[in-house]
Amino acid sequence: MTGHFSQFAQNCRQRVDSALDVFLPEQTDPTLLLTAMRYSLFNGGKRVRPTLVYAAALAVNPNIDLAGIDPIACSLECLHSYSLVHDDLPAMDDDDLRRGKPTCHIAFNEATAILAGDGLQTLAFELLLNAKVSAELKVQLVGELANASGAKGMVLGQAIDLAAVDQQLNLSELETMHRYKTGALIRASVAMGALAAGANEEQLKALDDYAAAIGLAFQVQDDILDVTADTATLGKQQGADIARNKPTYVSLLGLDTAKAKAAELHRQALSALDVFTEQAVHLRQLADYIIQRAS
Template identity: 60%
Template sequence: MSNRTPPVTLQAFLRDAATRVETRIQETLEQPVPNAEKLFEAMRYAALGPGKRLRPALVYACAKAFHGGDFDPAKCDVTAAALECIHAYSLVHDDLPAMDDDDLRRGRPTCHIAFDEATAILAGDALQTQAFELLLADNTEPALKLQLLQELTAASGSRGMVAGQAIDLDSVNKTLTLEQLEPMHRLKTGALICASARMGALLGGADSVQLQTITHYAQAIGLAFQVQDDILDITADTEVLGKNQGADALLNKPTYVSLLGVNGAREKLQGLHKQALDALATLPGDTSLLQALADYIVQRSH
């Protein structure tokens, strides 16, 4: 069994990962195109505002787990920044009036409220393409770069996150079964989380068997993240949550809480947590950071 004592605290690790990725994104967006300053301001607002930076953290933690303690985190910076750009774009578009029509995100006005709807749409578009520009310009070995691009495109598009969002929108005011709800969330929330773990593992030199194992881990925590979101949407207040409490219920969206109740959703969450830890137990090396991230996902309060 791997050592469960992290070399650094999870909080310190998350702060360092956030600082690294925010610095990289800031550098990328610090020279706006003349007469398009508002667009770049909106992109920075969306990508550099308050956030967990969970997806970048998974990249660093997986690379470290598979490569070992001497791994240089700088090799992950571009990949982590690309993933955060995709995530930021998805949130900007998710909040739009035609989608979830939210006016609060992470305790601040959503992008279309802080700027305007057209600028928010363009900022999301630009952040999406910025992710691929970052990866293509990186000096990663070509074969590995292609693998990373394949992972990100598959997770982000019509067979990944976007498909999940489409299913989610089509499910409003409908009754879904658990068997229908889970595939939607594996795409909408889980696909990018899974890609983050797999891309980090690839950077760390994971072999095909190890990559499959980290996929099982990431699928479990990706779904756990959504289950905890559903629980918090009911149990946390707006100030702590950083977005409007009860938003899913107001939109009459199917959730794990609406189908299972709060206690049933918590049981589901604990089962997913166990699946994640069981997967890690089969891997060699130090997986303590990955274990701590799984703990964090199921215990978070916002």
């Protein structure tokens, strides 16, 4: 990351962490439910989706007060964290590590992890409903998040992913799976930030094209890292997808072609931002980060 973007990303992480600490404070918790929710929220995540919310809002309105964007950014992180808690469960990917730490069901137990995920999902929508924005915008934001996270979005992608184990998918089928599983929430992050900043139709279309490209690039890079990075760097088990015989861009295309695919998606993302001037600098730098990251 460049120094400029590194500082922006750090500022976004600090904003989200501070806001989440207010929305879900530490408290006496005999059930361990809230403790498990906080454990899953504050486990070293990169906060890519909240950063996209802020960056998209600034691309539309560079003078926007980001305090009004905080609940929206936090809602995306709560939703994303819930998905990871459930994705790690024994019935799903059965992972023991997440970001270098024991996954929620290992640190607590399986039932608590399921409930923590449920709590994080509903908290995401509560944050949107309590945001200090117009009723009309609330409806738009809730609709965006619901469509992106449910059976028309991320959850559908997870279902396709589970059904694809030991199956031979072609490139089109693999892309469809990841446009739902990973891409849908990334597109929602960009759209929700842009809507909160008052984006027009032309801006929303350009930003959605950008988000669709980086959403897929994010997954391609994940697949590349699954075979090129070690467990310590990844913060999760290296080679996990190969061990489960799950189709990936690397298994389908080979490593070099997968890298070329990521580079092409990066070019598409930058091209989509041509309608914006310098105010979209953070989105451009985010696109660079997504394909250059090492974990």
